Amino acid sequence: MKFFDPHIHITSRTTDDLQAMANAGVRAVIEPAFWLGQPRTTIGSYVDYFSSLVGWERFRCGQFGIAHFCAIGLNSKEANNEGLAREVLELIPHFALKEGVVAIGEIGYDEITPAEERAYQAQLQMAVAWDTVVMVHSPHRDKKRGIRRSIDVAREAGVDMRKLVIDHNNEETVRDVLDAGAWAAFTIYPHTKMDSERMVEIVRRYGSERIIVDSSADWGVSDALSVPRTAALMLTSGIATSDVEATTWSNALAAYQQSGQIDVESLNASPSIDQRQLFADNSVLRGQAPRVEGGLTSLREKSC
């Protein structure tokens, strides 16, 4: 089975993770711009961060046969540093229309402050102007209200609900998102947002339409194999294969290809791994024999 993890912060993951993901069937990822665990203080940090999302991180994934897409945006936490936020908003047009940039994201609310709202609205306008999908991060605290407000403000800005993905949902928020006509994404974290068992129940109850599973794996305790693991549990729990396929591959593809930056034909073709695409002294590969394969088949991942 092949998987699309439409929310993972590759920049925080090692090549061991990339190898394990490839082995487990993860063929494509989206890396949304977010904060780095501590706030940035200068615009230059942002320039280099965005550059790495469309450059080095994409290249690194490619060496493991994983197609890397990304979302560009100013996250809600750093929106509260208003001086820096203004500069970041001016920087976004330089990156948001690039190859493989499939959304403005992850944007939205953290504390639900006026500064967060201004940054969110400004970015929604960009998304409308550029006909780009929006990936919304929903807050940890006051989540239900935050999500409702995210949807309302997006609708006011003129965002097509079919181009709106609300992430980090749970049992309490999914109905609102689906009723609005948006996509509901679920982050499978080991201890917090959502776990695989609960995810099975959500799919059992709501079906697979417009429901997306992701890992949001980052620099904290998280699991880069959340998507394949959850798929495995769904299958053994009796969820139909077509529903598993929809929630772990095709829904994410359908949602994000609306930005016109995914070469679907290329993605559906057998992935090619070419680790010759590297520099023996400074690349991800240091002295091992390079793997050159036409496709990924029968690779075993014991833990999944």
Added chain:
Amino acid sequence: MHASPAPTTPSSPQARFTILRQLLQDRLAADASDFVARAVSEIGAGIDATRFSQLIAVASRHSRRRVAFEPTPDELALAAAAQMDINIPYWNQLEALRVLLVLAHRDLDRDAFVEALEQCFRYADEGELCALYRALPLLPDGARFAWRAGEGCRSNMRSVFEAVACDSQFPAAHFDDVAWHQLIMKAVFLNAPLWRVHGLDARLSPELARMALDFVDERRSAGRPVPPQLWLCLGTHGEERALNALRTELRRGDLRGRRAALLALARAGQLPKVHQWLGGWLGDLEPTLAQAHHGDVTQAAFGDLQQDTPTKARQ
């Protein structure tokens, strides 16, 4: 479309633009063709740096890097008139489209263009970087971009490195010796196709041979094989030390290494050494020896040695 028409010579940017546009025209779908028409006219009318950079980026919505450009022999002949025939064979369609947009800029001779292009580089993704570096050899007054091309060679992305180093007149024409030698040695490390580094044969030197021979020592001390294309770096340089290294390779290397060593000896004018060292036992080397006797020993002759990394001999 250029506001201040400069005299058009066969290899002027204007002539290159015209040829490239013609080649692209036959390949693009209607949507991409419309995009090109709109973008070229917007760029030609005068455009700020941010918008210029955005148009180059958003070309990815209309053309795919997956599609090879693949010029026909007739098209290559056309490109040769504008001295682009060494550049275009390895491009993809999206790169060709982006190079066209760069050539459409009306101020190619001016500082404003240098600044606009640098802004494109500053915010470029991997695919854009490749396209922008491929445009450099086609621009007037290339010395203006020498530092930028050096940055490209420092990239950790092999695709970007090759976009600077291979199939381009730029490095041989504009790199100083330090940058040039680094480019050559990095190509060896990466196993990037050295034979496609344009102008290599014309810019060999004792210093490059010394670096190559030091690398041979490092590899052999580590018990690792010498990449066959490394021998391309010697030319007529390296003297006794080169001959000793080649003798070892000819006797103990794998077949590709031995073939490369034989070609290197021919390049150094030392072909008689082959018989002296090997006696009559040439075996699989016969075809390569015949090739060498025909004088087919330029860098292009190393093309068929460049298949994949020499994994067989790896410990």
